[in-house]
Amino acid sequence: DAGVIQSPRHEVTEMGQEVTLRCKPISGHDYLFWYRQTMMRGLELLIYFNNNVPIDDSGMPEDRFSAKMPNASFSTLKIQPSEPRDSAVYFCASGIMVGYEQYFGPGTRLTVT
C-alpha cells in the first residue's frame, strides 16, 4: 500500500483565498483524522471520521474550517477564507480501529501571506 496520500504538499496563498487540502487514507482503514502542527500549539486534532461520518469536530478552530469525507477513499479539509494564522503543517492520518496506531500522511505545508 502507498500509505496515506496528501495533496498538495505545499500551498502558498494570499489571505482571503479558499484553500482545499486533500487526503486519501490507507485502504481498509475506517478512521481518518486531520491534524494541524505549529510551533506554538504543537499537534492538534481538528476532526476525525469513522466510516466516513464525522465523529468529533471539536478541534476545528472556527467556522472558516470545514471537512468532508464523501467516500472511504477521499477526504478534504477546506479553509475559507484563509488567514495568516492558519499557516501550519496539516497532517491527515488513518487507522484501522481504536487501540491501533494511526498512520500519518506526509503533510501539507500551508503558508498564508
Added chain:
Amino acid sequence: ELKVEQNPLFLSMQEGKNYTIYCNYSTTSDRLYWYRQDPGKSLESLFVLLSNGAVKQEGRLMASLDTKARLSTLHITAAVHDLSATYFCAVDGVSGSRLTFGEGTQLTVNP
C-alpha cells in the same frame, strides 16, 4: 481536559550514552503511543502500549507504561546519531479515538 506532558523537551546527548524520556498524562487511559518525527517529515509510529505494565522494545528504544502512575517512559540505550529526531507520546482520551499529543522531545545525539 486531558493533558500530556513530556520531559525533557530538549535533550542533547552523546553517542553511546543512555537516557530516558518521560511522558505523564492527566486522566485514566490504557492506551499510549510513541511516535518519531524527523525534521520536515511526517510522524512514524514507534510503539503502541495497550495495558498496564506493557513493555515494548525495538532496537535501542524501549517503551513502558504504568497506567496507575499515568506515566510512560521511552528509554534510549547506547544512543547513535540516527536516533536524532523529535519523539512524541500520545494518549487516547475517554472518547476512544481522539489522541492528545505531548509537546514532543527534541533529541540530538552528538558524535
